Amino acid sequence: MNKQDSYKFVKYLWRDAEADKLQGVDRLVYRSNRLGEDLTLTNTGGGNTSSKLMEKDPLTGEQVEVLWIKGSGGDLRTAKRDGFASLYLDKIRAMKPLYQNHPERGPKTEIEDAMHPMYSHCVFNLNPRACSIDTPLHTLVPYHHVDHLHPNSVIAIAASVNQERLTREIYGDDVLYVPWQRPGFDIGLKIEQLIKDHPHAKGVLLGHHGMSSWSNDDRTCYETALEIIDRAARYIEAHDKGEKTFGGPKYQHLPEETRRRAIAGLISWLRGQVSVYKRFVGTVQDDEKMLRFVNSVDGPRLAELGTSCPDHFLRTKIKPLFVDWNPASGDLDALKTAILAGLVQYRKDYEAYYNRCKHPDSPAMRDPNPTVVLIPGLGMIAWGKSKSESRVTAEFYNCAIEVMRGAGSD
Amino acid sequence: MDQQEAFDIEYWLLEDAKLRRQPPEKELDRQIIVVVGAGAGIGKATAHRLVREGAHIVCVDLDEASANQTAQEIIAKYGEGIGVAGTGISDCGPAIGLACDITVRSSVQQMYEAVMLAYGGIDAVVVTAGIFVPPDKAGYIADRLWEKTFAINVTGAYIVADEANKIFTQQGLPGAIVLTTSANAIVAKKGSLAYDSSKAAANHLVRELAVEMAPLVRVNAVAPATVVRGSTMFPRDRVIASLTKYAIPFSEEEETESLREKLAVFYAKRSLTQLQIEPEDQAEAIFLLVSQRLARTTGHVIPVDGGLQDGFLR
Numbered sequence: 001m002n003k004q005d006s007y008k009f010v011k012y013l014w015r016d017a018e019a020d021k022l023q024g025v026d027r028l029v030y031r032s033n034r035l036g037e038d039l040t041l042t043n044t045g046g047g048n049t050s051s052k053l054m055e056k057d058p059l060t061g062e063q064v065e066v067l068w069i070k071g072s073g074g075d076l077r078t079a080k081r082d083g084f085a086s087l088y089l090d091k092i093r094a095m096k097p098l099y100q101n102h103p104e105r106g107p108k109t110e111i112e113d114a115m116h117p118m119y120s121h122c123v124f125n126l127n128p129r130a131c132s133i134d135t136p137l138h139t140l141v142p143y144h145h146v147d148h149l150h151p152n153s154v155i156a157i158a159a160s161v162n163q164e165r166l167t168r169e170i171y172g173d174d175v176l177y178v179p180w181q182r183p184g185f186d187i188g189l190k191i192e193q194l195i196k197d198h199p200h201a202k203g204v205l206l207g208h209h210g211m212s213s214w215s216n217d218d219r220t221c222y223e224t225a226l227e228i229i230d231r232a233a234r235y236i237e238a239h240d241k242g243e244k245t246f247g248g249p250k251y252q253h254l255p256e257e258t259r260r261r262a263i264a265g266l267i268s269w270l271r272g273q274v275s276v277y278k279r280f281v282g283t284v285q286d287d288e289k290m291l292r293f294v295n296s297v298d299g300p301r302l303a304e305l306g307t308s309c310p311d312h313f314l315r316t317k318i319k320p321l322f323v324d325w326n327p328a329s330g331d332l333d334a335l336k337t338a339i340l341a342g343l344v345q346y347r348k349d350y351e352a353y354y355n356r357c358k359h360p361d362s363p364a365m366r367d368p369n370p371t372v373v374l375i376p377g378l379g380m381i382a383w384g385k386s387k388s389e390s391r392v393t394a395e396f397y398n399c400a401i402e403v404m405r406g407a408g409s410d
Numbered sequence: 411m412d413q414q415e416a417f418d419i420e421y422w423l424l425e426d427a428k429l430r431r432q433p434p435e436k437e438l439d440r441q442i443i444v445v446v447g448a449g450a451g452i453g454k455a456t457a458h459r460l461v462r463e464g465a466h467i468v469c470v471d472l473d474e475a476s477a478n479q480t481a482q483e484i485i486a487k488y489g490e491g492i493g494v495a496g497t498g499i500s501d502c503g504p505a506i507g508l509a510c511d512i513t514v515r516s517s518v519q520q521m522y523e524a525v526m527l528a529y530g531g532i533d534a535v536v537v538t539a540g541i542f543v544p545p546d547k548a549g550y551i552a553d554r555l556w557e558k559t560f561a562i563n564v565t566g567a568y569i570v571a572d573e574a575n576k577i578f579t580q581q582g583l584p585g586a587i588v589l590t591t592s593a594n595a596i597v598a599k600k601g602s603l604a605y606d607s608s609k610a611a612a613n614h615l616v617r618e619l620a621v622e623m624a625p626l627v628r629v630n631a632v633a634p635a636t637v638v639r640g641s642t643m644f645p646r647d648r649v650i651a652s653l654t655k656y657a658i659p660f661s662e663e664e665e666t667e668s669l670r671e672k673l674a675v676f677y678a679k680r681s682l683t684q685l686q687i688e689p690e691d692q693a694e695a696i697f698l699l700v701s702q703r704l705a706r707t708t709g710h711v712i713p714v715d716g717g718l719q720d721g722f723l724r
């Protein structure tokens with residue numbers, strides 16, 4: 001059987017005829033775009049890719065090893081060559097003792113945050129693109145090519161209660177497991193050690209976060225990523241709850257015509273309510289998947305638990321506003337009252353969360369208004385500072401719902 | 411995942427640094443602006459002017475194809491953006507094109523409904539849609555055409571503003587409306603009786619709406635004169651009629667563009683600044699009125715006419 005026919009949920013988009021025309025970093029761009037093209041593989045702006053390549057040093061003319069890695073803030077689907085940072089590999093490897101010799105190491109230590117600015121000293125060929133926060137992982141994995149992605153199916157496994165056991169069950173020894181830890185040197189070193197201990201492993205599942213694959217061959221790295229994601233998606237399908245998803249339906253879907261009318265009549269009012277500090281632009285989502293969630297029995301409880309992908313917090317906030325309203329009543333005034341009450345509570349909760357968790361050097365509290373509003377019967381309204389940003393917010397919450405669906409299918 | 415861990419990501423200093431690296435916001439960022447008449451001339455130039463300041467542009471025109479064309483030009487220049495989501499029209503980019511006949515209230519309502527689903531609100535509405543109907547050879551204007559002139563230039567502008575007012579009121583955020591009248595609104599001329607009267611009515615409509623919609627929404631207008639380039643208001647026949655009227659020499663064989671140029675030069679010479687007036691000059695004034703730069707101005711009509719002594723108020 002052909003490799004490309006063996007996947008069920010992911011698209012195999014690699015074409016040798018195209019890739020083989022390309023060299024060096026252009027092949028990395030090609031691989032990244034193919035990964036980004038299939039939304040089942042990663043979310044907008046999420047994930048990163050790297051290749052360790054030989055380049056001619058502009059100063060000495062000698063061949064040197066360079067780590068090409070997706071830049072910070074970029075997007076795999078749309079990234080071009082200038083979206084990648086380039087770093088001298090020997091220099092970034094030399095950062096390891098700097099970290100290891102520090103008396104107090106680990107996530108959230110001073111030295112962790114002090115490491116990232118050091119990358120500026122390692123820039124190859126004056127490339128102005130800032131490197132990704134995941135650069136230590138890409139450096140420390142001892143393979144030429146590394147892909148790191150945030151696929152819904154994998155995160156569903158990685159966010160479930162039994163994440164470690166499920167990883168074993170789905171992947172056996174092929175894929176390593178590390179619990180959630182924010183990106184940085186510490187987790188990079190842990191993965192480096194795990195690979196030493198399990199040299200046959202092809203990738204790793206990162207708790208609450210996503211996965212990585214690696215190989216010395218770029219196409220194999222791509223295919224491994226697809227395989228890891230497809231296996232997670234197959235597992236989820238095998239355990240799908242069908243009608244009972246999210247505890248089954250609580251409300252009926254309203255007909256499209258009624259829904260759109262109601263949203264069009266309500267949304268500018270809602271915009272005014274959430275734009276107290278700054279104006280927002282909205283995106284409406286009322287497709288089948290969204291409606292199943294907002295109309296479900298467990299929707300409100302799951303939404304309150306919050307988003308499990310740390311990657312999304314900046315856009316979606318830690319939880320959405322789930323409006324307590326019965327769509328069967330059709331009472332739009334009651335809906336407004338419910339939204340107002342929900343907003344007051346939401347802002348209070350957000351402020352309390354900020355005050356409870358803040359550190360002396362934390363940035364000031366951000367806008368306490370929700371960016372994701374879920375309304376039974378109607379769907380989701382997501383907000384962002386531009387249309388593009390509000391689409392990202394909406395996309396991220398679509399991901400969150402997929403993750404909850406998968407994580408609940410044990 | 412526990413809340414502290416979530417917080418430590420949301421407020422991570424490295425993430426914060428990433429946010430602070432973003433370019434500063436532009437003047438019209440976060441805004442959704444409806445430009446009615448965006449298919450041609452001054453409206454098209456306005457759409458391109460406002461998007462440069464960060465606004466999302468709803469390009470509206472009676473002619474759907476030209477509305478879409480302007481929206482496509484904007485998307486080609488600024489990109490669709492990132493993020494893959496949104497149902498139906500809500501998956502749009504920084505601009506959309508919509509068809510609408512401003513003389514029909516239900517058509518205007520449908521247009522705004524689409525805007526709500528696409529972007530969720532409005533921050534400003536610009537109306538450049540207008541019509542000039544020349545009198546017949548005997549200098550007479552039929553009742554039907556008189557009505558049409560008023561339907562578009564006065565009633566249409568009113569309906570667009572009136573329906574916008576409902577949204578502005580619901581939304582509760584300060585907004586702006588800019589209409590387009592004409593130098594002719596205050597200068598009486600031969601051969602443009604219906605048009606000039608309609609524009610005079612539009613001038614007063616600006617003041618009435620400003621009173622009606624205060625304090626939330628400012629209502630102003632620009633009063634252009636003689637913007638020949640890019641305008642569909644100057645078809646070949648009208649240009650030839652004007653050249654003849656002003657005794658400007660021309661030949662029937664000349665290209666329309668060359669005839670237009672002659673007329674534009676003549677108009678320019680007639681003004682105090684002696685400069686030709688471009689659609690972009692009107693767009694600039696409209697931008698000022700939409701933005702916070704003229705945030706203390708409402709109920710006024712700003713002439714952008716090169717300086718017409720006849721148009722000075724007595």
Ligand SMILES: NC(=O)c1ccc[n+]([C@@H]2O[C@H](COP(=O)([O-])OP(=O)(O)OC[C@H]3O[C@@H](n4cnc5c(N)ncnc54)[C@H](O)[C@@H]3O)[C@@H](O)[C@H]2O)c1
Pocket residue numbers: 446447448449450451452453470471472473476510511512513538539540541542562566590591592593633634635636637638640641642643
């Ligand atoms: N061009 C000038 O010299 C000049 C001078 C003074 C005033 N003005 C005024 O400026 C405005 C814009 O002029 P322009 O030169 O850009 O004109 P234009 O004809 O090039 O553009 C006007 C647009 O309005 C649209 N439109 C017409 N009727 C409509 C309707 N019922 N509903 C929706 N859209 C409709 C047209 O399709 C067209 O795309 C007009 O109000 C005009 O009266 C123009």
Ligand SMILES: [Zn+2]
Pocket residue numbers: 046047134148149150209210311
């Ligand atoms: Zn990641």
